Structure formats: structure tokens, C-alpha cells
Amino acid sequence: MKRQTVTAATVSPSRAVPPHIVCPEYAHTAVPAPYKLSCIKVKVDQIGRMRKACRFAREVLDLVLAAVRPGVTTDELDQIAHQHIIALGAYPSPLNYMGFPKSICTSVNEVVVHGIPDNRRLVEGDIINCDVTVYAHGMHGDCSETIFVGEVDALAKKLVQVTWECLLRAIDVVRPGNKLNAIGLAVEAHARQNGFSIVREFSGHGIGENFHMAPYVAHFYEPDNTTQIVEGMTFTIEPMINVGTAECVIWPDKWTAVTADLRRSAQFEHTLLVTADGVEILTGGREPWFLRQDNRNP
Ligand code: MF3
Numbered sequence: 638m639k640r641q642t643v644t645a646a647t648v649s650p651s652r653a654v655p656p657h658i659v660c661p662e663y664a665h666t667a668v669p670a671p672y673k674l675s676c677i678k679v680k681v682d683q684i685g686r687m688r689k690a691c692r693f694a695r696e697v698l699d700l701v702l703a704a705v706r707p708g709v710t711t712d713e714l715d716q717i718a719h720q721h722i723i724a725l726g727a728y729p730s731p732l733n734y735m736g737f738p739k740s741i742c743t744s745v746n747e748v749v750v751h752g753i754p755d756n757r758r759l760v761e762g763d764i765i766n767c768d769v770t771v772y773a774h775g776m777h778g779d780c781s782e783t784i785f786v787g788e789v790d791a792l793a794k795k796l797v798q799v800t801w802e803c804l805l806r807a808i809d810v811v812r813p814g815n816k817l818n819a820i821g822l823a824v825e826a827h828a829r830q831n832g833f834s835i836v837r838e839f840s841g842h843g844i845g846e847n848f849h850m851a852p853y854v855a856h857f858y859e860p861d862n863t864t865q866i867v868e869g870m871t872f873t874i875e876p877m878i879n880v881g882t883a884e885c886v887i888w889p890d891k892w893t894a895v896t897a898d899l900r901r902s903a904q905f906e907h908t909l910l911v912t913a914d915g916v917e918i919l920t921g922g923r924e925p926w927f928l929r930q931d932n933r934n935p
């Protein structure tokens with residue numbers, strides 16, 4: 638049976654945040670603090686708090702991924718995440734970030750990024766990226782994984798596997814002394830070798846006391862981006878890899894980005910801390926879920 642394309646469905650009202658939760662600066666205004674291109678903040682005293690925020694994000698992402706199965710709606714996944722984030726005493730960073738209406742992003746099949754949870758039910762054969770960011774202890778932690786809904790076709794499996802490998806290869810080059818453009822070089826080489834394309838309009842980003850801050854982290858090779866990677870930087874790497882064209886189209890909701898040819902897209906994301914001799918994966922866990930699914934998803 639031919640796969641149906643994803644269409645806009647019904648979005649439930651934004652979920653409430655109780656008054657005891659400490660909110661980021663945009664929670665009531667929708668306007669984030671200006672992205673400070675000029676200054677890449679190196680974390681020293683914030684590292685402990687960053688570790689906690691990232692550990693929370695990982696815990697919530699695992700809970701969401703455990704709930705993925707045919708028949709579940711993406712709104713139900715949002716509900717699970719929202720409830721648990723509040724229970725942790727944290728704030729779901731996407732909520733009202735530039736007006737985003739929900740607490741996580743759920744991007745199914747040809748949705749590249751920023752899918753809004755709604756009442757669409759997952760169906761066997763879908764792939765879905767769940768992207769969780771939490772604000773806790775004054776810091777943001779951001780991670781995402783793509784997983785299978787039941788049994789998926791061979792090309793979808795290859796796409797998800799290669800996208801995961803792109804993230805691993807990129808993380809491998811993160812160490813002081815290397816340049817930021819080594820990341821895009823690693824992602825681009827591996828994606829191209831496998832016949833896939835790399836989305837250019839969304840990037841990795843510095844993260845910490847703000848959700849998105851300098852540095853900008855491209856997932857394709859940028860010869861001129863010779864910024865040095867230095868100890869104490871915290872940023873994400875989050876390659877979006879497509880089966881077909883790299884081009885994206887944004888839906889009228891101004892958030893949902895889909896591939897222009899409606900072929901599939903996958904993504905993985907970690908928040909990283911640059912250490913003296915390498916990298917600490919702040920949102921790391923066990924192996925990714927798709928590798929554990931082993932074709933046994935109920
Ligand atoms: N978590 C996404 C990222 O990786 C950003 C989502 S912003 C939102 O950067 F507003 F769409 F939630």
C-alpha cells in the first residue's frame with residue numbers, strides 16, 4: 638500500500654504550566670533573547686546545571702519514545718512529555734518559543750523538523766522524530782531521535798541508520814583544535830556517500846542559558862567557517878538527512894517543514910560539551926531506540 642502523506646490535523650490547546658515552574662524569558666512573550674552572534678559563551682560554573690538539564694531531556698525523550706506505537710497520536714506523546722517535564726520541576730522549552738504551540742516537536746515521515754503534535758495517529762511503517770528540549774536549573778538541554786513505528790521499509794531503515802551514523806561521525810571530530818566546519822564535512826561526506834541529501838536551512842546551535850545561541854553549527858561543509866572549537870563550548874549537532882531532495886517547504890502553520898518532494902527525512906540530535914581533549918555527550922544514553930527495536934515493535 639502506498640504511504641499517505643502527512644497533512645495538517647487538529648492541534649489541541651497549549652498545555653498549562655503551573656506557577657511554581659521557573660520559565661525561560663520567552664514563555665509569556667514568545668520572544669527569545671537576541672541570538673548573540675558575536676559571543677560564544679564558554680561554560681564554566683554552568684556545566685553542572687547543564688548536565689542536569691540534559692539528563693532531564695534524555696529521560697523525557699526515552700519516556701516519549703517508549704510510547705511510540707501504531708495508533709498513538711502525536712498529541713498523546715506531547716502530553717506524556719509535558720506531564721513528565723512538569724513533574725521534574727522543569728519547563729518544556731518549545732512551548733511558546735516564537736509562538737510554538739506545543740511542548741515537543743514530532744516530525745513524521747516527510748516532515749523534516751518542527752512538526753506540531755496533533756491528533757494524527759501513527760501508523761505501521763511510519764518513521765517519527767521526537768525532539769525534546771527542557772529548561773531546568775536555568776539551562777536548556779536538547780535531544781532527538783528518529784524511531785520506527787512497527788515494521789518499516791528497507792529504505793527508511795537505511796535512512797535512519799545513515800542519519801545516526803552522520804551524528805556519530807560528526808561527534809567524533811568535536812575536540813579543541815578542530816574547526817567547527819569539520820562537523821559539516823563529516824556529515825556531508827557520509828550522507829553523500831550513501832546517496833542522501835543534507836538539509837541546509839536548519840542547523841545545530843549553541844545552547845545553555847538560551848535555547849538557541851552562537852555558535853551556528855552547519856551540517857554541510859562550509860570552507861569559511863573556521864571558528865575554533867574550544868573547551869567549555871556547549872552546542873547541538875542535529876543533522877537532517879533526506880532520501881531525495883534537500884529542499885524544504887514550510888506549511889502555512891509557519892513551523893512544519895516538509896521535504897519538497899515528500900520523500901522521507903530523518904534526524905538525530907545531541908547536546909555536547911567540549912572537554913579538554915574531546916567531547917562529553919550531555920544527552921547521551923544507551924544505544925538509540927531504532928537499534929533496540931530489532932523489528933519487534935508491537
Ligand atoms: N528542539 C529544536 C531544535 O533542535 C527546536 C524546536 S523550536 C520549536 O533546535 F519552537 F519548534 F520548538
Ligand code: CO
Pocket residue numbers: 779841842873875906
Ligand atoms: Co536543537
Ligand code: CO
Pocket residue numbers: 768769770779780781875906
Ligand atoms: Co531539538
